[in-house]
């Protein structure tokens with residue numbers, strides 16, 4: 001059987017040799033297809049290879065009746081509709097390591113150009129102006145670089161910046177103080193980083209959590225004259241807030257490789273002399289392009305020949321027999337993981353998953369992966385899936401223990417997840433009620449009973465007459481309808497909890513008002 005592979009973005013010729021060399025593969029390179037042409041053509045192909053230009057939308061995937069695999073020659077998969085691919089059984093693979101070095105080097109090039117105003121000085125000189133006065137820079141030596149997102153690229157940037165004798169302060173949800181110490185960087189919260197840094201560089205994926213992470217409020221906390229670098233994804237920095245902060249002289253300069261909308265031509269930030277920019281060139285080196293093309297080509301060739309993909313980004317297939325038994329618990333296991341991400345503080349060190357009752361009799365590894373996916377996805381992004389969840393957790397140094405027990409507390413099946421972090425241990429348990437679906441039945445030591453879905457508010461408070469009434473009245477004032485309410489307490493007059501499911505999302509203001517009520521210790525808004 002011969003498989004047809006379409007390459008729709010420019011990829012390194014050397015890099016695609018693993019595909020060209022395979023006997024069972026025919027490669028078609030067509031890099032100027034319009035979205036309409038791609039939709040028309042895609043039905044003929046078994047595999048599609050892209051960089052970031054081709055938008056692999058739901059519409060394209062729906063037309064791809066033979067498509068088995070999409071290869072992204074790079075890291076970010078935000079140009080591919082992962083849900084649509086998963087829904088249509090198309091595996092998506094990426095090349096997470098091949099361009100790390102190039103992206104880190106580009107970040108350093110931008111940082112140094114920014115500090116010394118090299119692009120501006122060159123532009124003036126090209127326009128016959130020998131202007132030395134306007135182009136006085138600052139040294140990097142002795143300055144503090146704030147790194148937000150200390151993953152592959154962030155860590156490489158930190159290492160290089162230390163070579164420039166900069167001090168590094170970093171925030172990453174998976175960074176512990178101990179790990180920071182080992183890496184020779186200072187550990188801080190996002191707030192610490194933005195307050196203390198002279199230069200700030202972001203290296204996170206673009207997620208719901210990181211969209212506009214650097215916003216007006218963050219700029220206000222920064223030092224006067226701070227300089228900003230974004231070689232990760234447009235949208236991590238709020239472009240309007242950045243524009244305002246530069247015009248107001250809070251920010252002395254910004255170096256941008258990426259924009260909220262690309263291509264970014266006629267962008268208002270590009271009119272400011274303090275801004276230097278490149279057109280998404282972080283991974284544009286001969287070496288990176290060869291590396292990423294080789295990585296995805298090998299993965300695609302291997303997968304089409306019946307092998308396993310090394311860097312899958314979405315769901316793999318689970319054997320049908322196993323799937324039939326565990327499928328009903330999938331929703332519950334992921335929701336338990338997601339729920340815990342809202343309760344835990346500090347860095348996750350250990351995850352214990354307890355399966356009891358009927359659950360102790362089945363193959364539970366896919367459920368464990370699914371629970372871990374729920375725990376990691378909020379911070380690591382959509383590329384966390386059942387295949388890579390355990391691997392990513394291990395890479396972050398998280399210990400995972402699976403336990404099968406007989407103590408199901410009277411439930412026919414019980415799934416309990418306990419997470420140990422640098423700041424304590426939190427626990428949540430759920431069950432599948434025959435015919436009624438999933439329920440969360442325990443949070444820490446409190447017995448509860450609610451459906452794990454929608455808008456949930458978790459409130460810790462003092463067990464005191466009036467506390468519940470005050471919350472109810474304030475929510476009514478905020479025109480928030482309460483659908484269900486659970487209360488529990490450890491002992492009379494001690495700490496108690498309220499768990500409410502409500503009909504709308506609470507904004508920050510509304511949450512703050514709840515937090516300020518008498519006898520309330522903490523309020524968390526949870527979206528499941």
Ligand SMILES: NC(=O)C1=CN([C@@H]2O[C@H](COP(=O)(O)OP(=O)(O)OC[C@H]3O[C@@H](n4cnc5c(N)ncnc54)[C@H](O)[C@@H]3O)[C@@H](O)[C@H]2O)C=CC1
Nearest residue numbers: 076103149150151152153172203204205231232282283379
């Ligand atoms: N400009 C370009 O051409 C290139 C851009 N990229 C982009 O660079 C970014 C980083 O890539 P990698 O380092 O390979 O990814 P990575 O997955 O190794 O690292 C991302 C890090 O961000 C952290 N993170 C997640 N949420 C966070 C939050 N709220 N605050 C702080 N940290 C958070 C994660 O824990 C993780 O350690 C991605 O957005 C990627 O798409 C990557 C290559 C080239």
Ligand SMILES: O=C(O)CCC(=O)C(=O)O
Nearest residue numbers: 051052074075076283284
């Ligand atoms: O293909 C490219 O050049 C973009 C690289 C990139 O942004 C990524 O790998 O996330």
